[in-house]
Amino acid sequence: MSSNTVPVASNARSATAKISALKAGPPRVSFKTQMLQAREEAIVQAASRLLAEKGFDLMTVDQVAADVGIAKASLYKHFPSKEDLAAAAMVRVLGRARTFLASLPREAAPLDQLKTVVRWMMRLQLAGEMPSLPSQNSTLRATLMRNKAYLDGLMEASEQIGSWIEQAQAEGALDPRLPAIAVLYTLYARACDPVLEFLRMGGQHSDEEIVELVLRTCFCGLSSR
Amino acid sequence: MSSNTVPVASNARSATAKISALKAGPPRVSFKTQMLQAREEAIVQAASRLLAEKGFDLMTVDQVAADVGIAKASLYKHFPSKEDLAAAAMVRVLGRARTFLASLPREAAPLDQLKTVVRWMMRLQLAGEMPSLPSQNSTLRATLMRNKAYLDGLMEASEQIGSWIEQAQAEGALDPRLPAIAVLYTLYARACDPVLEFLRMGGQHSDEEIVELVLRTCFCGLSSR
DNA sequence: GTCTATAATCAGATAGAC
DNA sequence: GTCTATCTGATTATAGAC
The missing domain is CATH 1.10.10.60 (Homeodomain-like)
Incomplete structure (x- = not known):
């Protein structure tokens, strides 16, 4: 209401x-x-x-x-349908992502760019502004795959992020043994990571602490260095 | 049919x-x-x-x-309801987890025990035997929280795994700066990690390669060491 | 306890007046 | 284009015979 x-x-x-x-x-x-x-x-x-x-x-x-x-x-x-509405929501967030990506300074190190992007995605999720679509619904998948604006937006973001991944791997900042596509998926997955919500429910950490915690485990892993 | x-x-x-x-x-x-x-x-x-x-x-x-x-x-x-049926499915997989945990040799290093458990969870997911429940459905959550067998099973598994986490942190094998509960959540999240499915859809890797890939990113992170 | 048949509800989508 | 009112189908859950 x-x-x-x-x-x-x-x-x-x-x-x-x-x-x-x-x-x-x-x-x-x-x-x-x-x-x-x-x-x-x-x-x-x-x-x-x-x-x-x-x-x-x-x-x-x-x-x-x-x-x-x-x-x-x-x-x-x-x-025309609930699926198309959800697709529009995804197009919208991809548009916001594009704007954010374009606002980043070009001179920063690729690894830092990646971390900045992941921080942005996680903050968006914690703010309740990241639409989450189930990957299992086939009719939704079909609608998304037919949506040119969605595919274009996803492609553009992926190319920009993928470029940073390759640069970071060439510099030796990112593990070169990992397939770039696996790194990309892993970063995207942080946008819908349930760990964020669980940690928030625990009430022991602020949102910023949660973001930095998950960011650390994402890039540095759980093991000691 | x-x-x-x-x-x-x-x-x-x-x-x-x-x-x-x-x-x-x-x-x-x-x-x-x-x-x-x-x-x-x-x-x-x-x-x-x-x-x-x-x-x-x-x-x-x-x-x-x-x-x-x-x-x-x-x-x-x-x-009595669909929610209770789903809860029974969770109890079942928790029972399988308990059996698996009990079968592990006690003398192994805690970090290796954790990796073995995560491998088992990811293989179960890839085999299509890991029930996935949405964390958003409140009626389902309520049913789970009222189910003693579920809570007991979850508690028992968490205590065993949590014990290994603390031991690994004490040994310096696991990053001691991370809250143990955050580590536990991060490990559990691998059981429903969408990266597994995405990598399989790519068709570039076998299931075993996917498991080892995600396991590496989970414990070692994306950055170079 | 198992079945067929059905109730009850809910949600996606549409008809037709304005 | 927006509204009210409705259709249509799917889904959870149950009644009642055997």
């Missing part, structure tokens, strides 16, 4: 329609389209939060619609 | 009943009870397999019943 998003006021529609009708101009997004995109963003944001909180199977479309404050049928005008 | 289990022949019931009626003796399990337990074992085994394959939410009670070759209503005579 708690709507933590601010939907666009619906009574402003006729006014904006008139304005956009008066203005003739170059190909740009109209206010109407902007409002549409804003609503879609609100939907996807709510879906992301619920996906992080309950996971795909336990999240219901009713909850998403209620959270945004619209009817379920309206939601289905934007997204 | 494929029943990979061999249920006890039902036409043997009357005969066994007569035999058990003739024999008076010390308090022992009757054949009837044994048959009942065998059927329950078949149900739990099927549930374990389906839980590993599809996860709790996507597994249906119909599928379990069909897999065992009994009617769904019969299954509900044995287990």
